[in-house]
Amino acid sequence: MLHKMILLVVCTIGFFTSHAQAQGAEAEGTLLYKDNFTRQLDTTRWKAEIAPQPNSKVYVKQGQLILDTKGGVTVWFTTPLSGDYVIEYDRTVLQDSGANDRTSDLNQFWAATDPHNANLFTRNGVLERYDSLQLYYVGMGGNTNSTTRFRKYEGNGARTLLKEYTDAPHLLEANKTYHVKTIVKDGTTSFWIDGVCYFSYTDPTPLRSGYFGFRSTKSRQAIDNLVIYALP
Secondary structure, eight states, X not given: OHHHHHHBOSSOXXXXXXXXXXXXXXXXXXXXXXXXXXXXXXTTTEEEEEOSOSXXXXXXXTTEEEEEESSOEXXXXXXXXXXXXXXXXXXXXXXXXXXXXXXXXXXEEEEEEOXXXXXXXXXXXXXXXXXXXXXXXXXXXXHHHTEEEEXXXXXXXXXXXXXXXXXXXXXXXXXXEEEEEEEEETTEEEEEETTEEEEEEEOSSOOOEEEEXXXXXXXXXXXXXXXXXXXX
């Protein structure tokens, strides 16, 4: 337990220093990709894996990427990321009259690789199918908006829980647009919501390259203003 507490640092003074450095580096970083989803989904850049459920689809509408699914879904960015980088986007969990509307599961994979297969994109959106991957995972407002969890998937079926919240400030509000930022820098990965650090982890065996993906399950969500920067 002490070992895990040492490794997992949530917004400590030391991390604020590293984050300030990362923010400064971001301003000088190289823009790798930007997508405002103003056109039809570019399937050379994005790979959607959708659980075989009725009334489930991924599409672009009015300048937003929409995940509207009855079951699990992953939308992978098809270019792997390595080194130090920042991912930012806006995301809203929609709650109105849609068949799949549910305030739950603003989730994300990153640094994902398949140690058993060079081709990562072989799954169908069902969460358990991803257990064999190596990756970092945040499930914000999971379990019908009762938990927010940070895990590392070890590549052997183990899904190590690094940190969990159950308090309302770390859960979801329907129809609220969140600014999501993920920073990977110098062996530390961190996850930020609206400028607040939710999770930070200095990994003794960091995942240094892999794929990023939007992840969710039964819900309808809108994503916009994606930018990915390489940090020097």
